[in-house]
Amino acid sequence: MDRTSMHEELERVRADFRRLVESADDDVLRRASNGTRWNNRQLLFHMLLGYLIVRALLGLVRVFGRLPRGASRAYARLLNAGTRPFDEVNFLGSYAGGRTVSPARMVVMFDHVIDKLHRRLDAETDADLARGMHYPTRWDPFFKDYMTLADIYHFPTQHYDFHRGQLTLD
Secondary structure, eight states, X not given: OOHHHHHHHXXXXXXXXXXXXXXXOHHHHHSBOSSSSSBHXXXXXXXXXXXXXXXXXXXXXXXXXXXXXXXXXXXXXHHHHTHHHHHHHHXXXXXXXXXXXOHXXXXXXXXXXXXXXXXXXXXXXXXXXXXXXXXXXXXXXXXXXXXXXXXXXXXXXXXXXHHXXXXXXX
């Protein structure tokens, strides 16, 4: 994994998120997004949430990556079985977060999580980045059956870029 490109990727989305949020007025933020049930503000929160959950995903890889692969395979099957409730929690969490967290606070939170990911990435060893586990592929189109820690660092940007195209801020 090229850490430099990963750091650049994190900085690209940080600057983009800030620009998107700070250039949108309240009317634009209330506008429906394209292809989701969220408005733009709620979708922006969901894009932030993709980075916030990475810290938990990194922890899962650290635990399951040290166990036999069958353990994470069974865990992924269990999570796949719970896709419907996950989808509802995912929708409602972003709906509520987008209504209650101010756009300015979202920018602060985004900056904070990006800073933490930079520091964490710098502390990872090559062996850590190569460790992986099975993931619930039904939860997100960017989850692969087996993902390394390096893949998890890249996941939120894939998620971000996909949803970026659904915003109707222009």
